[in-house]
Amino acid sequence: MKRLVAGILTAALLTSAAGAVSYDPEAAGTSAPTATAVSETVSESVMAASLTAYPATMTVMLDGKQVKPVGYNINGNNYYKLRDIALILNGTTAQFGVTWDKSTRSMNLTPGSSYEAVGGELGAIPTKNATAQTCNETVLINGIKASLTAYNVDGYNYFKLVDLGDALGFDVGYESQTRTVVITTPTVEQPTPETPEETPEEPETPAEPEPTPSVSAIDGKLKIWIDPGHGGADSGNVATSAIPFDDYWGVHHDGNTKIYEKDFTLAVSLMLRDKLEAAGVEVRMTREDDSTVDATTRKQLFSTEGGGYDMIFSVHQNGYSTSTPKGAELLIQVAYENGGAGQEFGDLLKQEYTSLGQDWRRFVFQRSSSDPSKDYYFVLRAAQEGGALAFISEFCFMSNADDQLWLLYTENLDKQATAQYNAIMKYFETHPY
Ligand SMILES: [Zn+2]
Structure with missing residues (x-):
């Protein structure tokens, strides 16, 4: 039991370090962590634990339009199917590709690439609780090991949305009154106004x-x-x-x-x-x-x-x-x-x-x-x-x-x-x- 608690604590620390960060270092009185908090820490260090996954029932908006990725709430945070997020971001400034290397059991995310669907994405929203197992696969971003909190539910990998946002450069917000998760992709930089x-x-x-x-x-x-x-x-x-x-x-x-x-x-x-x-x-x-x-x-x-x-x-x-x-x-x-x-x-x-x-x-x-x-x-x-x-x-x-x-x-x-x-x-x- 002790080891399990330690594992969860480690996960909490990792996720808070990769969480939302203001860009105003002075407000912090110390230098703020960088926005893309992709550290060398790997998910394998979090020990295996199985948890209850509750179907995520919040509305999800992407750049003002409703999208329906499959997700679960695990330990109080929203996790969405990686390939669903990849598919809905396709064509935006935050799009990313996903490739799977069987031999090394590693998943490589390539920011900027378009995502090639493998089938099965954006399926039915689950209605029943499920069991989440710690995801033991290595996650790479452009070939570099990334620290992203993930769980495996029924054979699919679900990633903590705010971690994905920090690593891949899109914003994740939450509007509590309407229970809406708001995903915002960066706008293409506008030319400097001349007047x-x-x-x-x-x-x-x-x-x-x-x-x-x-x-x-x-x-x-x-x-x-x-x-x-x-x-x-x-x-x-x-x-x-x-x-x-x-x-x-x-x-x-x-x-x-x-x-x-x-x-x-x-x-x-x-x-x-x-x-x-x-x-x-x-x-x-x-x-x-x-x-x-x-x-x-x-x-x-x-x-x-x-x-x-x-x-x-x-x-x-x-x-x-x-x-x-x-x-x-x-x-x-x-x-x-x-x-x-x-x-x-x-x-x-x-x-x-x-x-x-x-x-x-x-x-x-x-x-x-x-x-x-x-x-x-x-x-x-x-x-x-x-x-x-x-x-x-x-x-x-x-x-x-x-x-x-x-x-x-x-x-x-x-x-x-x-x-x-x-x-x-x-x-x-x-x-x-
Ligand atoms: Zn300031």
């Missing part, structure tokens, strides 16, 4: 009046702590601007081609503060100017004083080493991975961000590798220790030319802050504070 006029136009509706929250009910009671990411000596993400740009403070950085995350996080945070205060909310700010607040100070503040606030909202903008990733992410405390307050607020913020026309990437729940019961991101971890609900918003990627247009215009920064304001007010309409 700001090419910004996706916002609908030309007249400015809507701010929603009138019940000020009397909120006044002096609701307490929000806004944390503008980075500051001072810590610039956060730095990117090259697609257009000549004076930052929010009228400062030119490096001949006004460089833009700093710390400036945008502060600008949005100040706008959010003003909106909340106008509605009678008591607001605390980690910083209100370009001062440096190091990670140690933030940890100390959130863990000792966070409990006095109804929410800590940390404002960041994302960045990555390539220009491909774009869209909004919300980092949520792992305590809400299976729903609850964190996910409920996340759904509201997602609704607000997407209604602006911004792409949605995903919710991120990232566990500490040294203590999987805790959050990986220090802001979320320290807030949890202090008893506070906390979020890290990554509205857009500074490293993507389209996405950074969300930052280069004051009115777009205001839209971001308004979306955050709306989500916070809506959330506390139905939650105690």
Whole structure:
């Protein structure tokens, strides 16, 4: 029994290490694992165990269209038949081929190749529980051993969908309200817009009046702590601007081609503060100017004083080493991975961000590798220790030319802050504070 438990623990650690990862290393206070977490660890190291596999009944959407891969829920995670996933991804930017080498009992996945169906794919959705055996075959990606959690059910291999996504470059999200698994393949990179006029136009509706929250009910009671990411000596993400740009403070950085995350996080945070205060909310700010607040100070503040606030909202903008990733992410405390307050607020913020026309990437729940019961991101971890609900918003990627247009215009920064304001007010309409 002991060995079995150890095996399951190992699997849990492996899968959390390969799980969702934010691209903003500064938000973590330590360097984040790379997105394609294909390590040398092999599935054979996980000892054989047989588990109950429950038919996966969630709706699965691929790039906006419903698909029906055969899947099981094993140990609380969704596993889908490898060849079903390969077939539905055929023709997308995330397509991959599957070949089987009998002599070495290894499966080779070739990202970018089209998948050749062998028959039997996309069969009937199972209705009965089955038994899952640990998959002992070696999995290679382009010939290199990959660490992917897999089980064998009735002779077919089922892979953990988020692992496949991380290894093969597609996103896997989950919408708890509709019980929908959302698979998103990367878009083909768009050419850099030459003029700001090419910004996706916002609908030309007249400015809507701010929603009138019940000020009397909120006044002096609701307490929000806004944390503008980075500051001072810590610039956060730095990117090259697609257009000549004076930052929010009228400062030119490096001949006004460089833009700093710390400036945008502060600008949005100040706008959010003003909106909340106008509605009678008591607001605390980690910083209100370009001062440096190091990670140690933030940890100390959130863990000792966070409990006095109804929410800590940390404002960041994302960045990555390539220009491909774009869209909004919300980092949520792992305590809400299976729903609850964190996910409920996340759904509201997602609704607000997407209604602006911004792409949605995903919710991120990232566990500490040294203590999987805790959050990986220090802001979320320290807030949890202090008893506070906390979020890290990554509205857009500074490293993507389209996405950074969300930052280069004051009115777009205001839209971001308004979306955050709306989500916070809506959330506390139905939650105690
Ligand atoms: Zn950041």
